[in-house]
Amino acid sequence: xxxxxxxxxxxxxxKASNDRFLWAGRVAADYKVSHVxxxxxxxxxxxxxxxxRAKKSFEGRRYQKDMEHSHEALSxxxxxxxxxxxxxxxxxxxxxxxxxxxxxxxxxxxGTLKISDLKFRQYGWQEIPYKQIKVVDGVHYAHHFPSxxxxxxxxxxxxxxxxxxxxxxxxxxxxxxxxxxxISTLPNGKKIHGxxxxxxxxxxxxxxxxxxxxxxxxLILKREVKDGxxxxxxxxxxxxxxxxxxx
Numbered sequence: 001x002x003x004x005x006x007x008x009x010x011x012x013x014x015k016a017s018n019d020r021f022l023w024a025g026r027v028a029a030d031y032k033v034s035h036v037x038x039x040x041x042x043x044x045x046x047x048x049x050x051x052x053r054a055k056k057s058f059e060g061r062r063y064q065k066d067m068e069h070s071h072e073a074l075s076x077x078x079x080x081x082x083x084x085x086x087x088x089x090x091x092x093x094x095x096x097x098x099x100x101x102x103x104x105x106x107x108x109x110x111g112t113l114k115i116s117d118l119k120f121r122q123y124g125w126q127e128i129p130y131k132q133i134k135v136v137d138g139v140h141y142a143h144h145f146p147s148x149x150x151x152x153x154x155x156x157x158x159x160x161x162x163x164x165x166x167x168x169x170x171x172x173x174x175x176x177x178x179x180x181x182x183i184s185t186l187p188n189g190k191k192i193h194g195x196x197x198x199x200x201x202x203x204x205x206x207x208x209x210x211x212x213x214x215x216x217x218x219l220i221l222k223r224e225v226k227d228g229x230x231x232x233x234x235x236x237x238x239x240x241x242x243x244x245x246x247x
């Protein structure tokens with residue numbers, strides 16, 4: 001049966017080391033996973049942030065720096081993976097979508113800035129556009145799922161349970177950086193799993209200095225994945241750093 005390695009939003013940024021991507025590749029190789037799924041926001045794209053543009057904190061950000069740092073992260077992951085072959089799936093998140101939104105607001109840049117600049121395909125990843133769902137072995141993966149007809153992302157303290165009650169399939173999301181998990185049984189006995197996969201950071205985000213303690217950072221293993229059912233194991237960033245950071 002399949003084994004999935006799920007990487008919550010990693011937010012690659014020039015202000016932080018990319019070592020964690022090398023470690024993640026080593027984890028994937030060690031556990032001989034069949035699939036690696038990144039839940040989106042691989043690159044923070046700080047250079048295109050609209051939240052603190054024109055503020056002191058924005059100084060020094062450059063689009064090319066974001067690209068180069070992301071390429072290094074992708075290369076380090078492949079280095080850690082070594083000769084092990086796994087299917088790699090990259091969901092686009094709202095941070096990758098910053099590129100399309102920036103071009104939409106500045107149409108003179110059309111064809112100059114584009115998501116393909118991140119080179120996910122060149123590094124062996126299948127890309128899934130923002131807000132689209134990818135079903136793998138019966139698990140529905142998306143950066144986030146809508147909470148209702150207005151399309152806002154499911155959030156709050158019980159994301160896993162809400163995924164199950166609203167969508168009634170095994171579903172895994174990123175986006176919130178929270179770890180939350182729920183399991184339910186359908187009338188036919190089938191198990192469905194709702195999972196919010198946390199994030200994958202080894203640094204502090206200044207904008208979240210009063211909330212980052214609520215986040216969970218690490219990697220998630222799903223074993224014996226079939227028809228949406230699986231056994232789950234979490235590996236937090238401290239364990240990953242200790243076990244895979246000294247090789």
